[in-house]
Structures are given as C-alpha cells and as structure tokens.
Amino acid sequence: MKIALIGYGKMGKAIEAIALERNHTVPLKIDINNIESFTKENLLQCDVAIEFTGPHSAVENISKCLDAGIPVVSGSTGWLEQWQFIKNKCESLNGALIYASNFSVGVNIFFELNKKLAQLMNGQTDYAVTMEEIHHTQKKDAPSGTAITLAEQVMEYIPRKRKWVNDIPTAAEELSIVSKRIDPAPGTHSIRYSSAIDDIEIIHTAHNRTGFATGAVLAAEFLAGKKGIYTMKDVLNI
Template structure:
C-alpha cells in the first residue's frame, strides 16, 4: 500500500516506521519544507493519506485529500467545530474518511471502559467526577481530543452533568477537565469518581507513540478502497 503522510513530525515519522515494518511504502511526505508537493496529482499516486498536523491546518488538509479522491485517515485534534463541513464534503464527493481523537488500540478499549463505568455510576450522585489529562509541552490543543471524547462519553451517560470545561468546576452540572503539560509525557488520561467513603479511578497511560502509530496504520489498511465515514470502532470491531 502506498501511503501519503500529511504531517511529518514526530508522529509522522513514528507512523512511517510502523508502515514500513508492515510492508507499505510512504510515497509522499508533506511538512513545512515540502508543502509544494502537496498536490492532487501527487496524492492520486497513493492509496491512502494519513493526516496528523494541527487544529489550524487539518480541515484544509482533509479537504484537499477528499478533493483528490484519496481516502484519508485523520488524527488531528482541535478542529471538530468544523466536523459537519468535512462530513458533508465527504458524503457529497462519495469519499472515504476515518477520524479518531486517538488511534491507540488501548485507548479505544479505554473508551469502552469509560462508557461502561459512567453507566454504572449514573445514579450515584454522592460521587464527584473529575478528569485529568497530561501531555508533552508541544501539544497544541487543550484539553486533548482524547479527553474531550472521554468527557462527552461521561455527559452522554450521566444526565446530571451538562457540560465539560477546561478548569475546575464551579457548579454541580459541570465536568472538570484539568490539563497539564509536562515533558516528556506522551499522554495520560484519568477519570475519578470521589465520595466521602471511597474513590474509583480509571487511568490510561501511554508509554510512547508506538500505539498511536500502529493504530493509524491499521486504520489506513482498513480504509483503503472503501467509501464512507468510519471510526476506530469499525477498525477494531468494538
């Protein structure tokens, strides 16, 4: 499989390493120094694009891939206020898109665990709920896309929580996400339920980028040749 890497920083290089190990090639690599190569003609020489950039460039990058008719896997976070635009475009062009806030197999299992725990805790109002996420200082968005996904899962399953915010909660209907930026942390996410009697806490800690990179390549393998909009739940069949 020929892969276009849109974003060739630390994450892009980690994805390339896994892709090569799995027998693929990275025929197009786009970063700030090779932006002139980011053309429809070059994209169309590849089977799938994997886009890991930032919140300010993701929408344009994904759009360019869809316009070129190439399936695109995106792991950029911080841009989902424009999700409907991209969704509509993908459907109009009969394209293929797979978006995930986190491609790690372990994190996607953690998402399912988070939903189940929130369901179990829904009627136990004696427990206060807090969230924390820790990432390296180069991460451009806060809270992380993974933390937002986790928070929205809690909101969906615990009706007394109406919104999340990226600071300490002032009101009972708010869900607090505390973001910390500490090097060299690749990513830790925790959800804690605290009462006067006890605490219940689930934590996912990434040790390196390998899990994210492997999941992104698995997603690209899944998406190649398909049409439609998918998530990691489709890739992992969960």
C-alpha cells in the first residue's frame, strides 16, 4: 500500500517507521517545508493518506484528500467544531474517512473501560468524578482530544454531568479536566471517582508514540479501498 503522510513531524516519522515495517511505501511526505507538493496529482499516486497536523490546518488538509478521492485517516485534534462540514463533504463525495482522537490500541480499549466504569458509577452519587491529562509541552490543544472523548463518554453514562470544563468546577453539573504540559510525556489520561471512603481510578499511560503510530497504520490498512466514515471501533472490532 502507498501511504501519503500529511504532517511529517515526530508523529509522522513514527508512522513512517511502522508503515515501512509492515511493507508499505510512503511516496509522499508533506510538512511545512514542501507544502507546494501537497497537490491532487501527488495524492493520486497514493492509496490512502494519514493526516497528523494541528487544529488550524486539519480541516483544509482533510478536504484536499477528499477532493482528490483519497481515503484519509486523521488524528489531528482540536477541530471538531467543523466535524459536520467534513462529514457532509465526505458523504457528498462518496469518500472514506476515519477520525480518532487517539489511534492507540490500548487507548481504544481504555475508552471501553471508561464507558463501563461510568455506567457502573452512575448511581453512586457519593463519588465525585474528575479527570486529568498530561502531555508534552508542544501539544497545542488543551484539553487533549482523548480527554474530551473520555469526558463525553462519562457524561453519556452519568447525565448529572452536563459539560466539561478545563478548570476547577464551579457547579455540580461540571466535569473537571485538569491539563498539564510536562516534557517529555507522550500522554497520560486518568479518571478518578473519589468519596470519603475510597477512590477508584483508571489510568492509561503511553510510554512512546509507537502505539499511536501502529494504530494509525492499522486504520489506513482497514480504510484502503472502502467508502464511508468509520471509527477505531470498526478497525479493532471492539
């Protein structure tokens, strides 16, 4: 499979290494230094694009891939206020898209644990729920996309929590997400339920970028040749 990498920073390089290990090729690598090469003609040399850039460029990058008819896997976060636009575009062009706030296999299993724990804790009103996420200082969005996904899952199963705040909560309906930026942390997410009697906490800690990169390549392998919008649950069959 021929993969276009849109974004060739630390994550892009990690994805390239995994792709090559899995016998794929990477004929197109786009970063800020060769943006002029990000053309339909060059995209058409590839079977699928993997896009890891940032919140300010993701929508334009995904749109370019969809316009070229290239399936696109996007791991950029912080742009989901424009999700409906991208969803509509993908559907109107009969394109193919996977977006995930986190492509790590372990994190996607963690998502399922989070939902189950929230479901179990819904009736336990003596427990206060809080969240924390830690990333490296170069991460531009806070809270992380993964933390937002986790918070939305908690709110789905604990409806007394109606919105998340990236701060100390000022109302009972608010779910606190504390964001810390510490080098060289690749990513830690925790959800804690605290009472006067005890605490229950689940934590996922990434040791490096390999898990994210492997999941992105698995998603690209899954998406190649398909049409429609999918998630990592589809990729991992969980």
